[in-house]
Amino acid sequence: MLTLAYLLAITAEAMTGALAAGRRQMDLFGVSMIAFITALGGGTVRDILLGNFPVNWTKHPEYIYLTVGAGLFTLVIVRWVHKLRQWFLVLDAIGLVAFTLIGCNVGLELGYPVPVVIMAGIITGIFGGxxxxxxxxxxxxxxxxxxxxxxxxxxxxxxxxxxxxGVNQDSTLLAAFSVGLLLRMCALRWHWRLPTVQLPVTAAP
Amino acid sequence: MLTLAYLLAITAEAMTGALAAGRRQMDLFGVSMIAFITALGGGTVRDILLGNFPVNWTKHPEYIYLTVGAGLFTLVIVRWVHKLRQWFLVLDAIGLVAFTLIGCNVGLELGYPVPVVIMAGIITGIFGGxxxxxxxxxxxxxxxxxxxxxxxxxxxxxxxxxxxxGVNQDSTLLAAFSVGLLLRMCALRWHWRLPTVQLPVTAAP
Amino acid sequence: MLTLAYLLAITAEAMTGALAAGRRQMDLFGVSMIAFITALGGGTVRDILLGNFPVNWTKHPEYIYLTVGAGLFTLVIVRWVHKLRQWFLVLDAIGLVAFTLIGCNVGLELGYPVPVVIMAGIITGIFGGxxxxxxxxxxxxxxxxxxxxxxxxxxxxxxxxxxxxGVNQDSTLLAAFSVGLLLRMCALRWHWRLPTVQLPVTAAP
Known part of the structure; x- marks a missing residue:
């Protein structure tokens, strides 16, 4: 289940990358590159920070094709993308949870202390973006x-x-996905956000 | 002494990160993340470039708490920060010197040639910023x-x-801190800067 | 031949870095740093991604002097640079091809699969820029x-x-340089570019 969610996740992230690159008038190569980096960048930063070589995607070259393909495909369907917006945000949320859990697992397997494991999860989740x-x-x-x-x-x-x-793995994953998705969906629906800091731009020092 | 200076340094750097993030209307999470990256980013880039795994902060998870805590604390005291500006700049200068010396030491211990050791010092000093x-x-x-x-x-x-x-370690550290702090303080006081290049933005190629 | 092309390449790249930094009103230190990063950044990112430690330039500290020197020298000759524009673009194109071939070789030597080898070549070629x-x-x-x-x-x-x-190494290198240089020069001459994506900046999501 986690692998499936991961594949969905890198596809969705590649698509957000392609859209962002497209808005910046990048060429097809730029769109492919940004799609690739958005999808696999979080895991790459995590692997490098944790000294976990070889970096994940270098062992799975098919991920290169998948993310570049998803990026280019996004350009084909771009005029329908805004109609698919709801699905897209769900996929993106699934991706966030899947990336986080996978990042935590990598940290745990390498025997890092708990705060580092949490950082590994968060970094995998957000650094692509x-x-x-x-x-x-x-x-x-x-x-x-x-x-x-x-x-x-x-x-x-x-x-x-x-x-x-000691809760079993399946229940744990199910709980993590349910809570993560629900929270993200509620946040989008009702614009929940953390307090934003409002410092004047000129504030010293 | 170097360890104490280091702890002061990452605290001060975390605070500059939090202030910069606050000016960009980031949320509490963004402020914490930027504080963490500003404080520990220089050492992280150095460790990765020198192949020095595990990266320093992954062995000292308490640094995560310290930097995130310092970042959030900055938001609490933000209205007094400009009154503390002088102290702040001193702390930041101590940090610059401490980071540089620690970076050089890491390079020396790993047996890198002198120019690389100097780069390691500079990278540790400036890459967080x-x-x-x-x-x-x-x-x-x-x-x-x-x-x-x-x-x-x-x-x-x-x-x-x-x-x-062959000067002993204590005198060397003392001299490095004195000269570094003095130079930085004078530069701030009298706006010493290196010559700035003034190329027209459209200059070829 | 590849080594000579590489030295030309990092020199040319350092000069583009220095020009870009100069246009941003950086100081002499900033110009040196950007020259160094532009010239050696692509290979550094490749080495880190492939887990190829120690990173190339840390074994060749003379590259630090070469790139910083080239960057500072650029400032001296800056008023003549636009007259040298054609030479400059040729050097830059030689650099692109040399970087790509060297990146591929590193990937091949480390036994990575073909798509990763190609990525290693491209990353070496473009990440400095x-x-x-x-x-x-x-x-x-x-x-x-x-x-x-x-x-x-x-x-x-x-x-x-x-x-x-199974074509021999010399012919292969010659062919790669010829095609690469020719293609790049034609692209510059007739403004060949890949289709650029034109998404409205506000496009969802």
Whole structure:
């Protein structure tokens, strides 16, 4: 189930990357590259930070084809994308939860302490989007819109807690997905967000 | 002494990150993340470039709490921050010197040649700030304001030279801190800066 | 031949970095740093992604002097640079091909599958320029101007195909350089580019 969710997730993330790149008038190569980086960048940053070589996608070259293909396909269906918006946001939320859980698992397998495992989950969940926004020169959306990174944090905490209590893997995954998806969907529906800081741009120092 | 300076340094850097993120209307999560990246990003980039795994903060999860805590605390005291500006700049300068010396030490321990050791020092000193400015979409301040990166270079050169001459560790550290702090403080006081290049934006190619 | 092309390449790339930094009013340190990152960033990202430690330039500290020197020298000759524009673009194209071939070789030596080898070539070819543009806050030029990244892809594909057919190394290199340079020069001369995507900036989601 986690693998299926992962494949859905990288496809959805590649599509968000392609759309962002398209809005920046990038060429087909740029769109493919941003799709690839958005989908696989989070896991790549995690693997590098944790010293987990070889980096995941270099062992699965089919992910390169999948993400580049999804990026280019997005351009074909772009005029219908806004009609598919609801599905898209659901896929993206599934991706966020799947990325987070996979990131936590990698951290756990490598024997890192709990706070690092949580960071590994969050980084896997959000860094693809951060790299996409950096390369497309826009503010990193996951850090100031409806709850997103926070959903990743909550899913990671819940997953580790249930695992600590010895709940079996299937129930744990089910619970993490249910809570994560529900929270993200509610956040989108009612524009839940964390308090935003309002400092004047000129504030010292 | 170096460890104490390091803890002060990551606290001060986390605070500059939180302020920059706050000015960008990021949410609480964004502020925490930018604080963390600003404080620990320089050392992380250094460890990755030198192949020094596991990356430092993954062995010291308490640094995660410290930097995130310092970032959030900054928001609480933000209205007094400008009154503390002088202290803040001193802490930041201590951080620059401490980061540089620690970076050089890591490079030396891994047996890298001298120019790489110097790069390791500078990267540790300045890359946290560069990552902060990238994520907050502003020009990398350390590369065109009052002497900053150059202080890091001078401290690194002095440290290696004194070490080469066999001066004992305590005197070397003391000298490096004195010169580094003095230079940075003078640069801030009298707006010393390196010559800035003035190319027309349209200059070929 | 490849080594000579590589040295020309990092020099040319360092100069493009210095020009970009100069246009951003960076100081001498900033210019040096951006020159260094533009020239050696692509290979560094490749080495990190492939887990190929120690990273190339840490074994060749003379590259640090070469790239920083080339960057500073560019400032001296900047008023003549636009007269040298044609030479400059040829050097840059040689660099693109050399970087791509070297990246492919590193991937092959480490035994990675073919798609990863191609990615290694492209990343070596284009990531220096992407990092330069990120740090200078401009859109990543290699992803939406005259054929550039695509030349890297074609060179990588051709190199691997000729190698697969058992063509000897010299002929393979000669063919890759000829086709790569010709294609890039034609692209510049007649403004060949890949189709650019034109999505409205507000397109959902």
């Amino acid at each position: 951060i790299l996409r926004d950096l390369l497309c020169q826009r503010p990193p959306e996951v850090l100031h819109r409806e709850l997103y990174a926070s959903v990743s944090l909550i899913v990671a905490l819940m997953y580790l807690q249930l695992r600590h209590w | 560069i990552l902060r400015d990238l994520l907050c979409q502003r020009p990398p301040e350390v590369l065109h304001r009052e002497l900053y990166a150059s202080v890091s270079l001078i401290v690194a050169l002095m440290y290696l030279q004194l070490r080469h001459w | 992407i990092l330069r543009d990120l740090l200078c806050q401009r859109p990543p030029e290699v992803l939406h101007r005259e054929l550039y990244a695509s030349v890297s892809l074609i060179v990588a594909l051709m190199y691997l195909q000729l190698r697969h057919w």
